Amino acid sequence: MNFKIIDPLIGAGSGAIIAFTVSQIIPANWNMFLAMAAGGGIGMILKFVFLLLLAPFFGAFEVMIPLSIIAMSVGMLSGMASTNGSVTDGCISVTGGLVGLAVSVVVYFSNKNLTHPQ
Helix, strand or coil: CCCCCHHHHHHHHHHHHHHHHHHHHCCCCCCHHHHHHHHHHHHHHHHHHHHHHHHHHHCHHHHHHHHHHHHHHHHHHHHHHHCCCCCCHHHHHHHHHHHHHHHHHHHHHHHHHHHCCC
16 A cells, blocks of 8 residues: 555644644634634635645645645634633644544545545
8 A cells, every 4th residue: 555644744734733823813702603714714824825835745636635624624623612711722733633634544545546446
């Protein structure tokens, strides 16, 4: 099995960075719905930055599709979680990294099954 290790690392790292950034920007006294929308927007802005930095080196498909899913879902999730005062920034970052890792692995194997069916 030729599993490229950089794809899950990019997914986990970008998920953790997006989650941490959103949790730092969104204040704890916001409404959860507004925090979710703002977190999704912040995540998509960061996705565009990551896309510009990573696509020339690792390819557009390997970066754009997983980052789009990661940015929106992790941004919205961490935006909502940051409004809860009992959730720490570290917990939000770890959750974002795990979601990013899971999305990268699912996208990799679904692409493999679509391009090389058994």
